[in-house]
Amino acid sequence: MQCSTAGGAIRDLLLGRPPKDYDFVFHGKQEEFIQIYPEARKTGKGEKSIFICHGQEFSPLHNNDPQQDVMRRDFTINALLLSDSGILYAHPETFSDLKNRVLRPVSPHSLESDPVRLFRAARLHAAFPDLQPHGECLAQMRALPQNSLESIAPERIGAEVLKMCASPKPGNFLALLAATCTLSPWFIELDRADTIPAGPLAYHSRTVLGHTERIMNETAALAMQAGFSGSANKTRALAVWMALCHDLGKTLTPHYELPHHYAHEKRGGKLAESLGTRLRLPNHFIKAGRLASALHMKAGMYQRLRPGTQVDLLQTIHKAGFFTPFFLMVACDSNTPGITETARRDLDIINRIHLPEHLQNKGEISAARLREMRCASLRGHG
Numbered sequence: 001m002q003c004s005t006a007g008g009a010i011r012d013l014l015l016g017r018p019p020k021d022y023d024f025v026f027h028g029k030q031e032e033f034i035q036i037y038p039e040a041r042k043t044g045k046g047e048k049s050i051f052i053c054h055g056q057e058f059s060p061l062h063n064n065d066p067q068q069d070v071m072r073r074d075f076t077i078n079a080l081l082l083s084d085s086g087i088l089y090a091h092p093e094t095f096s097d098l099k100n101r102v103l104r105p106v107s108p109h110s111l112e113s114d115p116v117r118l119f120r121a122a123r124l125h126a127a128f129p130d131l132q133p134h135g136e137c138l139a140q141m142r143a144l145p146q147n148s149l150e151s152i153a154p155e156r157i158g159a160e161v162l163k164m165c166a167s168p169k170p171g172n173f174l175a176l177l178a179a180t181c182t183l184s185p186w187f188i189e190l191d192r193a194d195t196i197p198a199g200p201l202a203y204h205s206r207t208v209l210g211h212t213e214r215i216m217n218e219t220a221a222l223a224m225q226a227g228f229s230g231s232a233n234k235t236r237a238l239a240v241w242m243a244l245c246h247d248l249g250k251t252l253t254p255h256y257e258l259p260h261h262y263a264h265e266k267r268g269g270k271l272a273e274s275l276g277t278r279l280r281l282p283n284h285f286i287k288a289g290r291l292a293s294a295l296h297m298k299a300g301m302y303q304r305l306r307p308g309t310q311v312d313l314l315q316t317i318h319k320a321g322f323f324t325p326f327f328l329m330v331a332c333d334s335n336t337p338g339i340t341e342t343a344r345r346d347l348d349i350i351n352r353i354h355l356p357e358h359l360q361n362k363g364e365i366s367a368a369r370l371r372e373m374r375c376a377s378l379r380g381h382g
Contacts, residue, residue, distance in 0.1 A: 001026050001027065001028055001032060001033060001036050002026070002027040002028070002083070002084055003024045003025065003026045003027070003058070003084060004024065004025050004027070004061070004066065004081050004082055004083045004084060005022060005023070005024055005081070005082045006023050006024060006025050006059075006069075006073075006080065006081050006082075007023050007073065007078045007080060008020070008021070008023070008078055009021065009022045009023065010080035010081070010082050010088070011077050011078055011080060011098065014080075014098060015098065021056075022056055023056070023057045023058075023059070024056060024057065024058045024059075025058070025059050025060065025061045025069060025081065026058055026059075026060060026061060027061050027064055028060075028061075028064070029060070030042075030049060030051075030060055033051060033058065033060070034051075037051070037053050037058075039053060039054075040052065040053040040058065041053070066081050066083065066087075066089040067089055069081060069089075070089045070090060070091055071091065071106060071107065072106070072107075073091075073106050074105070074106060074110055074114070074117045074120060075103055075104060075105055075106060075110070075117075075120075075121070075124070075137075076091045076093040076094045076097045076102075076104045076105075076106055077094060077097050077098050077102075077103065077104075077124075077131075079091035079094050079106050080094060091106055097134075101128070101130045101131045101132060102131070102132060102134050103121060103124055103125065103131050103132065103133045103134060103137050104134035104136060104137060105117075105134075105136055105137055105140055108136070108140075110140065111137075111140040111141065111143075111144055112140070112143075112144065112148070115144055115148045115149055115151070115152050116152050116153075116156045116157060116160070118140075118141050118144055118149070118180075118182060119152075119156075119157050119160040119161075119177075119186075120160055121133060121137055121141065121176065122160075122164070122172070122173045122174075122176040122177050123160045123161075123163050123164045123167065123173055125172040125173065125175075125176045126164045126167035126168075126169055126170045126171070126172040126173040127163070127164075127167040127168070129168060129169040129172060133176060138179070138180055141176075141180035141182055142180045142181060142182070144182070146184070146185065149182065149185060149186065150185055152186075154186075154278060154279055154280045155280045157186055157279055158279040158280045158281050161173075161241075161279055161281065162237060162281070162285075164240075165236070165237035165238075165240040165241050165244075166233060166236060166237045166240075167220070168220060168221075168224070169217050169220065170216045170217065170220050170240045170243075170244075171212070171213030171214060171215075171216040171217040172213075172217075174187070174190065174209060174212065174213050174216070174244070175213050178190075178193075178194050178209055186278065186279065187275070189248050189251055189271045189274070189275050190208075190209055190212070190248070190251065192251060193207060193208040193209035193212065193250075193251050194207045194208075194209040194210065195207065196208045196209075196250060196251060196253070196258065197258060197259040198210070198211035198247070198250065198259075199211075199259055199260070199261060200259050200260065201259070204259075208247055208250045208251060211247065212243070212244060212246075212247055215243045215246070215247075215329065215332050215333050216240050216243040216244055218243075218332040219239045219240055219242075219243040219328055219329045219332045220236060220239075220240050222328055222331060222332055222337075223235065223236035223239050223240075223325075223328050224236065226328065226340075228328075235324055235325050235328075236325070236328075238284070238285065238288050238322065238325035239324075239325035239326070239328040239329050240329075241276075241281075241285050241288060241289055241292075242288050242289060242291075242292035242296075242322070242325060242326060242329040243292075243329045243332065243333070244289070245268065245271075245272035245275070245276075245288075245289035245290075245292050245293050246268070246292045246293055246296045246329060246333060247261075247264065247268065247293075247296075248268040248271040248272055248275070248293055249261070249263075249264035249265055249266065249267035249268025249269075249271065249293055250264045250268070251271070252264070252267045252268075252271070253267075265293055265294055265295070265296065265297045265298075266294070268293030268294070269290045269293045269294050271293070272286075272289035272290045272292070272293045273286055273289065273290050275289065276289050276290075284321070287320065287322075288320075288322050288325065288326075291316075291317070291320055291322060291326065292322075292326060292329060295313065295316070295317070295326075296329070296330055296333055298313060299313060299317075299326070299327065299330040299334070299339075299343075300330055300333060300334030300336070301334075302330075302336075302339055302342070302343060303336075303339075303342065307375040307376075307378040307379050308371065308375050310346060310378055311350055311371060311374045311375055311378065312371075314343060314346060314347045314350065315350075318347055323343075323344070323347065324340065324344075327339055327340040327343050327344075328340055346378060346381075349377050349378060349381055350374040350377060350378065352377075353370070353373050353374045353377050354370075355369060355370050355373070
């Protein structure tokens with residue numbers, strides 16, 4: 001069966017970048033495709049059906065016409081189809097928009113026909129920071145009614161969020177949603193965040209939303225500098241998600257306490273959990289967001305903590321499995337670039353401490369003695 005490569009993979013090749021994933025369209029009927037590839041799994045309904053086969057996405061060519069198929073895609077930079085015979089089909093604006101770095105919908109009804117494209121626009125703005133949304137894109141995003149956004153399957157938005165977390169400038173995602181008043185209903189926790197000061201002017205000059213965007217961007221950059229640079233890198237994606245969640249509690253600060261945010265870390269955990277659950281994110285992302293909200297303030301003061309508090313904090317983060325992404329985020333939020341290395345060194349120190357045999361297997365007595373020994377090891381090293 002004849003198949004063509006479509007969308008983002010061709011875009012990336014034209015931009016001189018290695019494609020992250022490939023999507024294909026097949027020429028013919030769905031029944032024929034299933035007969036040839038019986039292992040394919042169908043998702044979706046009707047003409048928008050997608051088949052998953054060997055980890056790749058295949059969809060039927062619209063009306064068996066490549067040019068019609070191109071004109072039904074989301075954005076001009078993605079409106080590309082390369083046949084197996086080498087013929088390249090494109091929207092009339094594709095090449096100029098690629099050259100000028102413009103994010104433009106294919107048609108006046110692109111986002112209306114599939115509202116998840118609103119979040120794809122925000123994700124593309126994060127993946128390609130120099131890509132500027134066209135006025136038509138902004139207008140279509142603002143025009144989408146609330147009920148259209150509410151009808152999107154949460155897994156589809158969650159998939160865009162996970163890709164956003166692996167992007168070089170993930171804060172652009174929230175910035176574009178805020179600019180088009182589309183944080184609600186899926187990111188309702190941040191809907192008012194651009195009206196709330198992040199803290200006293202001596203420490204913060206931005207709103208909660210602006211601060212969150214900055215920390216997301218800086219965390220992504222620091223993670224890439226640390227070697228977590230692959231597009232599917234889980235450590236970087238987790239660190240960025242933690243950056244998104246860390247200050248959610250500030251959106252619940254009573255008005256009379258502003259610009260201070262007392263105990264916001266205690267309020268944010270439930271918000272982080274609600275957001276991750278709503279987007280159907282993997283459980284470890286939900287746990288990571290909750291932990292980032294609860295412990296980022298304490299970790300930001302790490303070098304001023306008592307050895308016992310340091311030991312407890314290090315053990316909690318390590319046992320949860322989020323040590324590196326958590327401290328990458330904290331390094332940016334607290335403006336202490338070396339904190340990740342310091343915390344890692346201290347974790348190695350305390351993990352080398354073991355109870356002598358005569359103190360083992362004594363329950364709480366053993367746990368307390370081990371903690372004392374680990375605290376002593378940190379004091380001795382300091």
